[in-house]
Amino acid sequence: MAKTPAHLAIKNRLNVLRAERRITQEQLAKEVGVTRATIIAIEGEDYNPSLELAFRLARYFDTDVQSLFFIKEGTK
Amino acid sequence: MNKFDRFFLKTYLYGFFFVIGLGIVFNYCGLDDMRNAVSPLRQVNNVGGFVFASWMLMTMYLSLKLIFSGSFRDAVLSRITFLKERDEREKLFSGQAAKTTFMLTLAVLFFLLSLSCFEVSVYRVPPEKAINGKTGVLTLGVRLELLKDRSAPAPETFRRDIFSHTDLPISSTALILLLIGWQIASYNLCMRRFGIRS
Numbered sequence: 702m703a704k705t706p707a708h709l710a711i712k713n714r715l716n717v718l719r720a721e722r723r724i725t726q727e728q729l730a731k732e733v734g735v736t737r738a739t740i741i742a743i744e745g746e747d748y749n750p751s752l753e754l755a756f757r758l759a760r761y762f763d764t765d766v767q768s769l770f771f772i773k774e775g776t777k
Numbered sequence: 778m779n780k781f782d783r784f785f786l787k788t789y790l791y792g793f794f795f796v797i798g799l800g801i802v803f804n805y806c807g808l809d810d811m812r813n814a815v816s817p818l819r820q821v822n823n824v825g826g827f828v829f830a831s832w833m834l835m836t837m838y839l840s841l842k843l844i845f846s847g848s849f850r851d852a853v854l855s856r857i858t859f860l861k862e863r864d865e866r867e868k869l870f871s872g873q874a875a876k877t878t879f880m881l882t883l884a885v886l887f888f889l890l891s892l893s894c895f896e897v898s899v900y901r902v903p904p905e906k907a908i909n910g911k912t913g914v915l916t917l918g919v920r921l922e923l924l925k926d927r928s929a930p931a932p933e934t935f936r937r938d939i940f941s942h943t944d945l946p947i948s949s950t951a952l953i954l955l956l957i958g959w960q961i962a963s964y965n966l967c968m969r970r971f972g973i974r975s
Contacts, residue, residue, distance in 0.1 A: 735864035738972075742866060751865050 713770045716744045718762045733757045778852045782842065786853065789835045796832050799825040858961050861968070874967035881963050882956070889952070892945055894919050899940040906935055 719729055726740045733754065742748035743758075750758065759766045778786075803825070806818070843850050854860070862868045896918035904912060914936075920943070945952065 736867065739864050739866040748866055754865060 710746070710773045711749050711770055712746060712773050713743060715740070715758065715769065718764070718769070719744075722762070729761070732761055778849055782849060785835060785839065789832070789839060792828065792832045792835065796829055799829060859965055870968055870971040873971060874964050877967045878960060878963040882960060885956075885959065889945065894921055895942070896920055897940070897942045898938065900936045900938045902936055 719726070724732075726737050726744075730737045730740045734757070735754065739748065739750075743750055755766050755770055759769045762769065802821070843853060855862075860871065862871050896916070898914075898916045900914055900916075901912050902908075902914055906912075908914065947955070
């Protein structure tokens, strides 16, 4: 039986990419069709977006999902 | 929601204030005085009765529409209950809040069911009716009535009640209002709690 992995914490570079593009949370929220609270929650790593939203964010920043969202094992 | 339903709903809501106003007028003037009054007070009584009857019919129509029409239910009840589902995160929280509310309501209903079923009486009987020399009696029972029994048994006149519990202490209207308020409050409190966490 495979060993159960340690806690997988999903991290993201959303605030970095947003800062590079110089756009506000409100603007990004409007562009990807969510509320500002959701963007805040994703950036604060309190909420993991759905696959659809992850792809929408990646498409908006012209990157792929893996470079936007990545896993850090054993950390929260 | 179609135009007809929107018109009906607006008429119903504005009519609600009118019905309350009529209730105050009838209460102030007295129903018998209104019936025997000369015009125009009598006209107010006639028109008021017609409006009230129409409003009652509208209430029945809208209640049934809420049950059977999903889109109408979503449009109306989401406003009344302050339901927010603007994006996927709010939908997720809404689902969690709805689940918590459902479970809580179910727990409350179980509690109310047990309160309505159980019968507990503590009373004293006169010395000549004593059981094994004891005059204090405790009776326990379960009553599961699906239909209302209108013919209540005659109370035993010799017993002196100390404590008696046979049914819910509130009326069915109060209970329904309480459950509606409970559902709305529970859902919104859960949403707020999830919102603060995130």
